[in-house]
Amino acid sequence: MSSKEEILNELADAVVGGKQDLAVELANKAIDEGVDAYETIMKGCAHGMSIVSDKYDKREMFVPHIMMSARAMNSAVEVLQPHVNVESIEDPGHVVMGVAFGDIHDIGINLVNSLLAAAGFNVHHLGKDVAPENFIEAAKEHNADVIGVSALMTTSMLVMKDVVKLTSEEVPGVKVMVGGGPVSQNFCDDIGADAYAENAPEAIKAVKRLVAERRA
Ligand code: B12
Incomplete structure (x- = not known):
């Protein structure tokens, strides 16, 4: 043994x-x-x-x-x-996840998604190279609490700003969480996103906090 x-x-x-x-x-x-x-x-x-x-x-x-x-x-x-022991919350929250437009790096977001699902969240993964409008469409369709956007490139991270803007116009109240290699707390604050997380476990904590805030 x-x-x-x-x-x-x-x-x-x-x-x-x-x-x-x-x-x-x-x-x-x-x-x-x-x-x-x-x-x-x-x-x-x-x-x-x-x-x-x-x-x-x-x-x-x-x-x-x-x-x-x-x-x-x-x-x-x-x-x-x-x-993984799923917490017995009745409706833990819906999270729409995707990799920003122009970006095909999805190893990290897959890890985040696995842990979110293991923690009991309903994860709607849109895949990679996702246009900002598609995040919004999916948020409407699934009545999302949180939209999570991943970017591994300094070019694609700029798309996150468009997701934040469209979210506030079309689905106000839905929270936006950002992450991925070049993303930082400063960048998150600059574009007006609701949360940044450096890694998968921190992302789970952030989603828990955002869902609670949205439903408060
Ligand atoms: C693997 C890889 C690839 C693979 C991707 C395969 C795949 N299916 O993902 C391939 C070979 C396809 C690839 C292609 C390219 N790549 Co590449 N790639 C990498 C590499 C080596 C590793 C990335 C990775 O998977 N890390 C491991 C995971 C587990 O970590 P992570 O993604 O950071 O995720 C963690 C956190 O960031 C966080 N997180 C991630 N997403 C999210 C989302 C949210 C919401 C939250 C809260 C948290 C979160 O949690 C995760 C788990 O803890 C990096 C170098 C590096 N050190 O990062 C370059 C890198 C990202 N690539 C780079 C480049 C330039 C490219 C190409 C343009 C190369 C080319 N000339 O063709 C293309 C891009 C094509 C495109 N349009 O996207 C550059 C980007 C430079 C920049 N700053 O813009 C890097 C940094 C390499 C370098 N040093 O130059 N690449």
């Missing part, structure tokens, strides 16, 4: 190494041995992915490796997500 730390470290290593089958095997092992599923996602999968991003920045890893790591991470998260 392996210790919890061993399983989490091995899972993080499997993500870093892009070993999909091993990552799935370790995710199943974590469940079998009673390791908390949320902790396994954060300390195994997400931790592995943050090592990968650091290695990319230091030019120790390249894009093909990152794609293999993301695939391994997503497969492990798929195994773990149904085991």
Whole structure:
């Protein structure tokens, strides 16, 4: 029998190494041995992915490796997500999520979406390269509490400003949350968005706060 730390470290290593089958095997092992599923996602999968991003920045890893790591991470998260203890809130809130127009980076937002769904939120994911009007349409259709926009490029992050403007004109009261590599709290304040979060766990906290504010 392996210790919890061993399983989490091995899972993080499997993500870093892009070993999909091993990552799935370790995710199943974590469940079998009673390791908390949320902790396994954060300390195994997400931790592995943050090592990968650091290695990319230091030019120790390249894009093909990152794609293999993301695939391994997503497969492990798929195994773990149904085991996360969902809070028993009757209607925890509807969140429309998407990657800003012109941007196809979706590894990070997929991680945020998995944790939001695991936390019990109704997530309506619009995918990547989403025009501002499509966020608004979806917010109307799903009676959204929060719109979440992701951008990984300094060009596409500018689209967030249009989403904020259209939201206040067409669906006033709906909250806008922004995130992704180049985005910061300062940028969030500048464009008048309601929340910024640096990573997936912080995004969950932000959505909880925004839903509560909207319904207050
Ligand atoms: C993987 C990758 C790709 C993959 C994307 C695959 C995919 N399906 O996502 C591919 C190869 C396709 C790609 C393409 C390009 N890429 Co690229 N890519 C990356 C890379 C290496 C990793 C990004 C990543 O996945 N990180 C891991 C995840 C887990 O982290 P994350 O996204 O930051 O997400 C976390 C948080 O930010 C937050 N978060 C994310 N979204 C949201 C949303 C909300 C609402 C909230 C609250 C929080 C939140 O939570 C997440 C989890 O904790 C980065 C470099 C880097 N170090 O970031 C470059 C990078 C983003 N790419 C870059 C560029 C330039 C490009 C290309 C233009 C290259 C080219 N010339 O073709 C194209 C863009 C095409 C397009 N139109 O979008 C630049 C952007 C530069 C800039 N500042 O504008 C970067 C920074 C590389 C660099 N240093 O130059 N890329």
